[in-house]
Amino acid sequence: MTQEERILSGAAASKGIGFGKAFVLENKPLEIIERNIDDKDEELRRVEEAVRRAVEQLEELRETTRNTIGEEEAEIFEAHKWMLLDPEWTAGIRQRIITDGKCAEVATEQTTAAFVEMLAALEDPYLQARALDLRDVSERVLRILLHIETIDLSRLKGPVILVAEDLHPSDVAALDPAVIDGMVTRQGSETSHSAIIARSLGIPAVMGVVKLSGAVECNDRIIVDGDKGELFINPAVDTQEDYLLKRKKKAAFKESLQVFxxxxxxxxxxxxxxxxxxxxxxxxxxxxxxxxxxxxxxxxxxxxxxxxxxxxxxxxxxxxxxxxxxxxxxxxxxxxxxxxxxxxxxxxxxxxxxxxxxxxxxxxxxxxxxxxxxxxxxxxxxxxxxxxxxxxxxxxxxxxxxxxxxxxxxxxxxxxxxxxxxxxxxxxxxxxxxxxxxxxxxxxxxxxxxxxxxxxxxxxxxxxxxxxxxxxxxxxxxxxxxxxxxxxxxxxxxxxxxxxxxxxxxxxxxxxxxxxxxxxxxxxxxxxxxxxxxxxxxxxxxxxxxxxxxxxxxxxxxxxxxxxxxxxxxxxxxxxxxxxxxxxxxx
Amino acid sequence: MEKKIVILSESGLHARPASLFVKEAGNMASDVILVKDGKEYNGKSMVSILGLGAAKGTELTLRVPGISTEESFAKLCAILESAS
Structure with a gap:
């Protein structure tokens, strides 16, 4: 079946040309169901335990990132740690459990939402980026509370172009460049932490693609042009050949450097x-x-x-x-x-x-x-x-x-x-x-x-x-x-x-x-x-x-x-x- | 101890001074409170301080209700006053 080629553009977040089948990550919001609780102490303990686990995970992630990517990128996860340990955030969660009788998940979600809204409203790009970080961190805690594994991409067979609403820095750091040939997100920009990590991993990326929602389905053929900030959905034969040639040249150039x-x-x-x-x-x-x-x-x-x-x-x-x-x-x-x-x-x-x-x-x-x-x-x-x-x-x-x-x-x-x-x-x-x-x-x-x-x-x-x-x-x-x-x-x-x-x-x-x-x-x-x-x-x-x-x-x-x-x-x-x-x- | 402070820096109480402030406040036994427009903010919380949105010209009250030394109080004041 031939489909018409479509071109979308966004920010050139990480250089290179990616080529592969789309894997669309359904960023379904975590399902958080309110339930009655009998034991407030038990809920408090669950949150405490989840935060402790999350800190551990971040420390591990920091170590791996430091070894595989670099010192500077690893610092991002150190910064995430302070958010988990922020007294206002934890106090907010505790209060929602103790006074409002909320369960641990709802208390965490509501507290985070309140802070994210507050930071996002300040119209300062730096603070808005911190709001995203806070979401990343709280999602980690929620996943632990709900016993949901973090997105596991290890079973994918390459080459795959990852398409998502947004990818957290911690998700990107875990990607395998041998399998993931490119990534495209609707949110984010060339200065976001995820972009920095994509660059260090050498994964071509286009971010901030405003018209991405619903435009791509799993197994669509995709070309990611991380140099220009463009992606081609079901590219025409000509486009495909152009890019294959371009990519070949790039690879050949890299290879040719070896004589030096x-x-x-x-x-x-x-x-x-x-x-x-x-x-x-x-x-x-x-x-x-x-x-x-x-x-x-x-x-x-x-x-x-x-x-x-x-x-x-x-x-x-x-x-x-x-x-x-x-x-x-x-x-x-x-x-x-x-x-x-x-x-x-x-x-x-x-x-x-x-x-x-x-x-x-x-x-x-x-x-x-x-x-x-x-x-x-x-x-x-x-x-x-x-x-x-x-x-x-x-x-x-x-x-x-x-x-x-x-x-x-x-x-x-x-x-x-x-x-x-x-x-x-x-x-x-x-x-x-x-x-x-x-x-x-x-x-x-x-x-x-x-x-x-x-x-x-x-x-x-x-x-x-x-x-x-x-x-x-x-x-x-x-x-x-x-x-x-x-x-x-x-x-x-x-x-x-x-x-x-x-x-x-x-x-x-x-x-x-x-x-x-x-x-x-x-x-x-x-x-x-x-x-x-x-x-x-x-x-x-x-x-x-x-x-x-x-x-x-x-x-x-x-x-x-x-x-x-x-x-x-x-x-x-x-x-x-x-x-x-x-x-x-x-x- | 309590003191009124006006944020003088062009960029307000931004991330860098805020993180210095939180670090310093975290070392104190007493609570550290910032008051803006009658509302209290936790001085030991980065999220809280950032959310306070103190732009240039904002009037804040720094309140340390518990035991603290003159020296550490002065340090907190200095961070707010030089916020850049």
Whole structure:
């Protein structure tokens, strides 16, 4: 039977092309039946037990997510936990049982509904998203109370496109990408937690498809275009062939990258650069080797300080650094010293409450204020330095004075270790993050005092443009292609080179295909990217002729808008044979 | 202890200060109550504080009826006053 092709559109929530038969999840609301209760204590006990089970489940889910997806996504379930433990919510349920004589299920449902309604009414997208989280959590408790298993998709045979009204983050985290080839939901958007998880799992997704209700039936053939945010229901033969071809090309592109494994990273005219990785937890070092990274350009040491009651001692830190250094077998490992504050609160440090945490006591400022804490870390790094090729990097430096003070503490650590007869490498390179505009402006002065710079574009853009990167209202300003940012990056690289030191980059821009031609032209020495981007970045760099990129630069530096700069890079990529035929992801 | 406070921050009592406040309040033995327009809200509950919807210019009363130290009371005030 042939059916007419229909196209629906929504938000492009997770990239890629999915192809398969529809499995429509009937999100039937849980059936909650009011019943008379004889024993209020029994109902209270049931709720208590269900909440306890739910907390356990969330903790398990958090652990699995942390191992299979990542730290950041795992935090979502930590946030869900506080909702379960919220005194108002639990009190509301208890009250409905004790005073109104409701059964546990009805009490839970009514209490949740009241809070969800209240949060949803506030017309604040953040609070509305929290209302969804609250629903997710309470549904978990209700399912436990009703003895209903959570949706079990494990028996599905792939490839399947999951179609649903909405999918909770916890549902998405449990999906198997080998079976689920794509997902489509009527609710949600590219910023919802479910979308974040779909992206990390590599499941193509279109969300917020307003006209989805009733449009799809089980076993309909579906194509999900997660790049454009479109889905095709019972696609015509032509459409199907187009997409099969597109998908084949993508797969072939990924496959073709494999020849770059084990190769040097060099430009088309054979100028070598370094391609290393950013990691948070020490365990991620494995990933670096797996993805063929040439070392670690940013080890975010603050992860060692998270999720604990007090600061890690020297010996514990020493072991962690030594392990990472050994696993890298002599390849460089840049350890960034503690970057606390801003949005990274570490409770036991008792950082002051501030109006503007990003402009306050943060990173090196905290460390210079707590020299003991700082020195403990520096001693640990120095001692570990005999196990490999360690480099030390200070975050958030904004003046020469700050840098001198940090180096003084480092010198004290060296002298203490020397006096104690402890082994360390006295030649460990010392560098700084370039993420504050004031530092970038005086890069020539700072360069005299360090062995390297690493440009942190995420913060550099935020501080240069006076733009909170989490604030959607000013999203247009938050771009590495803003002329001011491009000029600053260039200025830092040139100042570094003039002083004879090397310059790297560890922000997202270092793996951004639309930035790489500019960075090659500027002569960036080191690209530090997330492990999954290594091969693609190596491929792109190999396509770019440094001499041509260098010639492009003076024109770009005169352009007056981010859009013009983007356009000129797009043009450059096209002229150099990177026109999207090989990889439609970005051009 | 009791104190009247006006929320000065542009974005009101938003998620970040609210979560700081709940954390701090959770450490106190006494109840922590926020009063807005005569209605009481539980200061130890994130859901409750978010639902209070304190925009810029909102007048709140912070009430800690039980035993508490000057220091922890001052801390709570400081979070509300600097809410950003």
């Amino acid at each position: 494994r084990g190769k040097k990273t060099q430009t088309f005219d054979e100028e070598e650069v370094e391609l290393v990785c950013n990691i948070g937890r020490a365990e991620e070092a494995e990933n670096v080797t797996l993805q063929d990274g040439e070392g670690i350009g940013l080890f975010r040491s603050e992860f060692i300080y998270f999720d604990r009651k007090d600061a890690p001692e020297e010996q514990e830190q020493y072991r962690i650094y030594a392990k990472v250094l050994e696993s890298m077998e002599g390849k460089p490992v840049i350890i960034r010293t503690l970057d606390a504050g801003g949005d990274k609160d570490i409770p036991y440090l008792n950082l002051p409450q501030e109006m503007n945490p990003f402009l306050g006591q943060r990173a090196i400022r905290v460390c210079l204020d707590r020299k003991d804490l700082f020195k403990t870390q520096l001693r640990a790094i120095l001692r570990a330095s005999v196990h490999g090729n360690a480099k030390i990097m200070f975050p958030m430096i904004s003046t020469v004075t700050e840098l001198s003070s940090a180096k003084e503490v480092l010198q004290e650590a060296r002298e203490e270790l020397k006096a104690e007869g402890a082994a360390f490498n006295p030649e460990v390179e010392v560098g700084i993050m370039m993420e504050v505009p004031s530092a970038a402006i005086i890069a020539d002065q700072l360069a005299k005092h360090v062995d390297f710079f690493s440009i942190g574009t995420n913060d550099l853009v935020q501080y240069t443009m006076a733009t909170d990167r989490m604030n959607p209202a000013v999203k247009g300003l938050y771009k590495p292609h803003q002329p001011a940012v491009v000029r600053l990056i260039n200025q830092v690289i040139q100042a570094g080179h003039q002083a004879g030191i090397w310059v790297g980059m560890c922000g997202e821009a270092a793996s951004n295909p639309m930035m790489i031609p500019l960075l090659v032209g500027m002569g960036l020495d080191e690209y530090s990217v997330s492990p999954s981007c290594v091969l693609e970045t190596r491929w792109l760099i190999s396509k770019i002729d440094r001499k041509k990129a260098k010639k492009l630069l003076p024109q770009v530096l005169e352009l007056e808008g981010a859009e013009e700069i983007e356009e000129s890079v797009r043009q450059f990529l096209k002229e150099n044979g990177i026109d999207g035929k090989e990889n439609s992801d970005f051009v």
